[in-house]
Amino acid sequence: xxxxxxxxxxxxxxxxxxxxxxxxxxxxxxxxxxxxxxxxxxxxxxxxxxxxxxxxxxxxxxxxxxxxxxxxxxxxxxxxxxxxxxxxxxxxxxxxxxxxxxxxxxxxxxxxxxxxxxxxxxxxxxxxxxxxxxxxxxxxxxxxxxxxxxxxxxxxxxxxxxxxxxxxxxxxxxxxxxxxxxxxxxxxxxxxxxxxxxxxxxxxxxxxxxxxxxxxxxxxxxxxxxxxxxxxxxxxxxxxxxxxxxxxxxxxxxxxxxxxxxxxxxxxxxxxxxxxxxxxxxxxxxxxxxxxxxxxxxxxxxxxxxxxxxxxxxxxxxxxxxxxxxxxxxxxxxxxxxxxxxxxxxxxxxxxxxxxxxxxxxxxxxxxxxxxxxxxxxxxxxxx
Amino acid sequence: xxxxxxxxxxxxxxxxxxxxxxxxxxxxxxxxxxxxxxxxxxxxxxxxxxxxxxxxxxxxxxxxxxxxxxxxxxxxxxxxxxxxxxxxxxxxxxxxxxxxxxxxxxxxxxxxxxxxxxxxxxxxxxxxxxxxxxxxxxxxxxxxxxxxxxxxxxxxxxxxxxxxxxxxxxxxxxxxxxxxxxxxxxxxxxxxxxxx
Numbered sequence: 322x323x324x325x326x327x328x329x330x331x332x333x334x335x336x337x338x339x340x341x342x343x344x345x346x347x348x349x350x351x352x353x354x355x356x357x358x359x360x361x362x363x364x365x366x367x368x369x370x371x372x373x374x375x376x377x378x379x380x381x382x383x384x385x386x387x388x389x390x391x392x393x394x395x396x397x398x399x400x401x402x403x404x405x406x407x408x409x410x411x412x413x414x415x416x417x418x419x420x421x422x423x424x425x426x427x428x429x430x431x432x433x434x435x436x437x438x439x440x441x442x443x444x445x446x447x448x449x450x451x452x453x454x455x456x457x458x459x460x461x462x463x464x465x466x467x468x469x470x471x472x473x474x475x476x477x478x479x480x481x482x483x484x485x486x487x488x489x490x491x492x493x494x495x496x497x498x499x500x501x502x503x504x505x506x507x508x509x510x511x512x513x514x515x516x517x518x519x520x521x522x523x524x525x526x527x528x529x530x531x532x533x534x535x536x537x538x539x540x541x542x543x544x545x546x547x548x549x550x551x552x553x554x555x556x557x558x559x560x561x562x563x564x565x566x567x568x569x570x571x572x573x574x575x576x577x578x579x580x581x582x583x584x585x586x587x588x589x590x591x592x593x594x595x596x597x598x599x600x601x602x603x604x605x606x607x608x609x610x611x612x613x614x615x616x617x618x619x620x621x622x623x624x625x626x627x628x629x630x631x632x633x634x635x636x637x638x639x640x641x642x643x644x645x646x647x648x649x650x651x652x653x654x655x656x657x658x659x660x661x662x663x664x665x666x667x668x669x670x671x672x673x674x675x676x677x678x679x680x681x682x683x684x685x686x687x688x689x690x691x692x693x694x695x696x697x698x699x700x701x702x703x704x705x
Numbered sequence: 706x707x708x709x710x711x712x713x714x715x716x717x718x719x720x721x722x723x724x725x726x727x728x729x730x731x732x733x734x735x736x737x738x739x740x741x742x743x744x745x746x747x748x749x750x751x752x753x754x755x756x757x758x759x760x761x762x763x764x765x766x767x768x769x770x771x772x773x774x775x776x777x778x779x780x781x782x783x784x785x786x787x788x789x790x791x792x793x794x795x796x797x798x799x800x801x802x803x804x805x806x807x808x809x810x811x812x813x814x815x816x817x818x819x820x821x822x823x824x825x826x827x828x829x830x831x832x833x834x835x836x837x838x839x840x841x842x843x844x845x846x847x848x849x850x851x852x853x854x855x856x857x858x859x860x861x862x863x864x865x866x867x868x869x870x871x872x873x874x875x876x877x878x879x880x881x882x883x884x885x886x887x888x889x890x891x892x893x894x895x896x897x898x899x900x901x
Binding site: 435440441442443444446447448450451457458459460461462465481482483484485486487488489548549551555588591592593597598599600601602603606607608609612614615616619620623624644645659662 | 716717718721725726728731779818822825826827828829830831832833834835836837838839841845850858860861862863864865866867868869870
């Protein structure tokens with residue numbers, strides 16, 4: 322001990338300053354040993370819940386040590402993909418076509434939904450489930466179709482559980498809601514582990530291997546777009562979609578969050594999302610907003626669009642719009658015109674202007690003067 | 706306070722017939738030139754119409770083509786759209802005739818605003834690809850969704866509604882404690898099973 326004052330708690334910096342090697346004393350040996358033992362005990366306690374997992378749920382060492390998505394090299398990603406392929410094949414007897422697809426250059430995805438055309442048939446909901454390998458029990462769906470009374474946009478008055486023999490019901494309209502892929506996403510801000518983030522093409526993704534299941538994002542989302550796997554997802558083998566990617570529809574585990582990702586395993590390869598293609602009325606539109614000739618760009622330029630809950634400042638990439646219809650069978654003015662024609666034209670009623678129909682003048686007189694003129698509309702972008 | 710155990714209701718998803726999820730045009734449009742099955746044989750229109758003359762103005766019940774249900778509003782005469790001389794072509798109002806493949810030009814004469822939307826891609830169904838001018842992209846024509854004789858969309862039988870957590874019945878007593886029964890999209894409607 323050589324007369325050294327033995328009251329210092331930690332002598333590292335002092336030893337370095339005076340150029341001395343820290344001396345191994347009995348006391349410091351015991352202190353270090355106790356700390357090491359404590360750390361091991363803490364690690365064991367932290368890993369204890371893993372012991373309760375069954376064989377299938379037990380993460381392999383490779384999965385346990387897997388890095389964050391953004392930190393993985395391409396080799397490490399390939400390792401992770403192969404690990405997932407093996408796991409999926411063991412569980413579903415199908416070797417999946419699994420890959421990690423990066424965003425395309427110069428692409429920002431935008432979705433538009435025509436509320437005048439949606440009939441509430443729920444095909445999009447079930448096409449999405451079939452495409453994206455959601456759990457069938459408990460049931461997980463990304464799209465909610467809300468039946469709304471005409472004359473309001475207050476979703477609190479909506480109903481998910483409409484059960485008419487046929488749709489649409491004349492006194493309602495239908496508003497499907499899914500992830501709005503916000504440009505200012507609250508779900509990303511609240512994630513404590515950065516397991517969810519916005520990609521360059523505007524899609525907010527989840528790394529299912531990084532999510533800790535705290536559900537902060539579910540609480541933060543004003544569009545009720547996030548779904549949590551409260552129980553182990555059940556997906557019958559024959560219903561697995563083997564076309565999958567890391568950030569989208571690969572099978573999920575219990576305890577992780579998931580949500581709509583604009584079918585990025587399809588859309589990043591140029592295809593349409595499943596919900597767009599199944600829509601029997603063409604109410605759903607999808608495309609690249611950076612392309613001025615895309616369908617969504619045309620909609621943003623020429624239609625009256627709105628976003629849900631604009632006031633919360635999330636800047637959604639999901640737009641709703643209505644068509645202006647003329648003539649409208651619900652429009653009393655249009656009905657009055659038709660009635661008058663029927664009375665005045667007698668037997669000629671119904672024939673188009675021409676050889677044996679009413680004169681063009683008669684038809685023109687029955688219509689507002691400018692009904693054939695193109696509607697004035699704001700032009701916001703450059704047009705060819 | 707110790708965490709309360711909540712059971713997760715394992716309601717299996719309702720079965721959906723896979724035929725309801727087939728992607729493609731809603732109906733098969735007429736070919737150009739149109740073919741019709743007559744006595745089991747595929748025939749062109751003019752095989753009959755060059756032989757039998759039919760009235761150009763009549764709205765009387767058809768003696769042939771009785772499968773056609775005509776519910777096109779004011780437009781209830783064959784020759785408003787079909788060319789009176791050549792039934793394998795369609796007629797525009799200025800007398801010009803167009804082949805069946807150009808049917809949208811005919812529809813556009815009355816449905817101008819919808820035609821304008823369709824040309825821009827803001828009306829109608831686009832399949833294949835979102836990439837403008839892609840070979841894979843296919844924009845359906847008017848008559849691949851609408852029956853020209855009864856263009857109004859038929860009613861659909863809706864697919865099963867959600868039984869998901871947060872949208873269906875929740876197996877917790879906290880739901881009742883927190884004003885269950887308020888009309889909220891996050892909760893099922895209590896008291897009335899469904900609202901018709």
